[in-house]
Amino acid sequence: MASIEFAQVTQSFNKNVIIKDLNLKIEDGKFTVLVGPSGCGKTTLLRMIAGLDPQTSGSVLINGKDVTRIAPGQRGVAMVFQNYAIYPTMSVRENIEFGLKNNKVGKEERNRLVESICETVGLKPYLDRKPSTLSGGQRQRVALARAMVKKPSVFLMDEPLSNLDAKLRVQMRIELIEMHKKLGTTFVYVTHDQVEAMSMADTIVLMNHGQIQQMAAPEVIYRQPSNLFAAQFIGVPPMNIGDLGVDGAKFGFRPESAVLSVEPLDAHYTVRGIVATREMLGSETIYQVKAGQEAFMIKCTEDRFSVDQEVYLGVDATKLFFFGADENRIDPADARYGEYMRALKGQRHG
Structure with missing residues (x-):
């Protein structure tokens, strides 16, 4: 050795x-x-x-x-x-x-x-x-x-x-x-x-x-990906990334961390969208949900939704990631983390 x-x-x-x-x-x-x-x-x-x-x-x-x-x-x-x-x-x-x-x-x-x-x-x-x-x-x-x-x-x-x-x-x-x-x-x-x-x-x-x-x-x-590259390279499908609209920062969540529903959801980040694509893979189904300019991949264990259906997407606070303008992940102990959490909550709609 x-x-x-x-x-x-x-x-x-x-x-x-x-x-x-x-x-x-x-x-x-x-x-x-x-x-x-x-x-x-x-x-x-x-x-x-x-x-x-x-x-x-x-x-x-x-x-x-x-x-x-x-x-x-x-x-x-x-x-x-x-x-x-x-x-x-x-x-x-x-x-x-x-x-x-x-x-x-x-x-x-x-x-x-x-x-x-x-x-x-x-x-x-x-x-x-x-x-x-x-x-x-x-x-x-x-x-x-x-x-x-x-x-x-x-x-x-x-x-x-x-x-x-x-x-x-x-x-x-x-x-x-x-x-x-x-x-x-x-x-x-x-x-x-x-x-x-x-x-x-x-x-x-x-x-x-x-x-x-x-x-x-x-x-x-x-x-705990160290940066945006690690977050998006590791994971199938890769981590969803969206613009936060503050300081050039971005937010992210894993496809399996989101919940889809036909009813509005009580989650930290929620958005209403349309199912654009559906891939039924046996034990799981992967949906692409389009919400305005954003498109998110969602991995579900149940095959409940169809293409063109209106859905609500929700992500709990504990499942969210934030990345600074330098693309490095922001640790929860960082003062910016709480600020970005509040900013994302303010974006809530649907």
């Missing part, structure tokens, strides 16, 4: 700065997920840990040791790529033991390691088959087994499930969580999919434009 630290790290390509003066500590043995939109710098961080794209300045430390001048193969890390990068002409066994052969590991030890790892990832029946005869999930397991057989102190995973169908992604997420629990190794996982991040991570590192927006446990980012 190993901790990872970025100290004042900058990464630039052809004068284009991707990461600037970044500081980050990834805890030993944790499942850490780097998440954010395409181009936010998350894969760049992963490749710096692996040594594939050395940083322009600053230091990357693994277990307290600066690895800047240490070759990728000597860092004690193993990387699993989006495209699996397995050899099509080799059998499953040959793919998994390839690195062991290169490191001059004896045949008996190789066989023992391969059999043991394949038992863990469920590949024993497929050892003599070629990758072309395997499903996407099985090929992903080959890539994982090849990484595991090196017994790395750090697993690096770059969108490893993005090529799988939705059902298999769910299954592989569960398998990866169980694998992490079993191995107890440091996992650093990159994805743009916030559902993967929320379901798998001990710690989420949320990034945008090469900067860390928030680093916290999934439930903390969801319940």
